[in-house]
Amino acid sequence: MDLDLLSRQLMDRFQHAMPLCPEPYKAMATALGYDEAQVLACLHAMDQAGTLSRVGAVFDHRRAGASTLAAFAVPATRLHQVAERVSQYPEVNHNYAREHFYNLWFVVTGPDRPHIQRVLNELEKDTGLTPLDLPMLTAYRIDLGFSLGETP
Template identity: 80%
Template sequence: MNLDLLSRQLIDRFQHGMPLCPEPYKEMARILGCREAQVMACLDAMDQAGALSRIGPVFEHRRAGASTLAAFAVPAERLQQVAECVSQYHEVNHNYAREHFYNLWFVLTGPDRPHIERVLEALENETGLVPLDLPMLTAYRIDLGFALGEGP
């Protein structure tokens, strides 16, 4: 996608730090000197083109509960069925297939570690597969951003 000026400004200015207010898109428009409808249309166009992966906050998960990265080694013929089983849990943020012995990976979040363990146990009981449980031991912050040179 060839990004126009407003798209580049939105990415440069707001990929780290959207306004924390009741009307963030209106505030983004005010900061960039345009209308809220233009911001929304621009974000929608970038989303439709596959240029955005998500718009939303990143939380310090340990302040909000517990999480773990988990994986299953799923026989190929059961991958879709197991992925659907995993996705039915509201504790699952996302899951994805990988070309590896452990071929179905997912992130679980919950209010505390015992809750996460109960979900993993339920998944094991439902699928007959033993989950690989990889809770984070140390957090490493990588402030990954892409300056496009068109921000204010």
């Protein structure tokens, strides 16, 4: 994967420290010596190329409500259809396929555990599949950031 200098700088500098201000992309551009339009165009290009999966906050779900990791064992012929259905729920922030008996994984968030259970029950009714429900018992902070060597 060939990344231009701005792409590498954006990922290196801001993967853990997005500016918390009214105009974060402008602040990012200023910090790197670019203009906001260049930063937005670069982020858009990375998104379109599949290099960037998302830009956004990561919240401690215990402070913002509740969440669970869930999975379905989906017949291969229905995987795309079920993934699309799961993604229609606003409580699901992402889902992904895995090579395993449980091959569709997703995270459900909501204001409380009963709300999450209602979503899982609806998904079971909608899909005919029983969700594997894996609520977090202990939180671990794993830093998955990787330096690209672009910032000191």
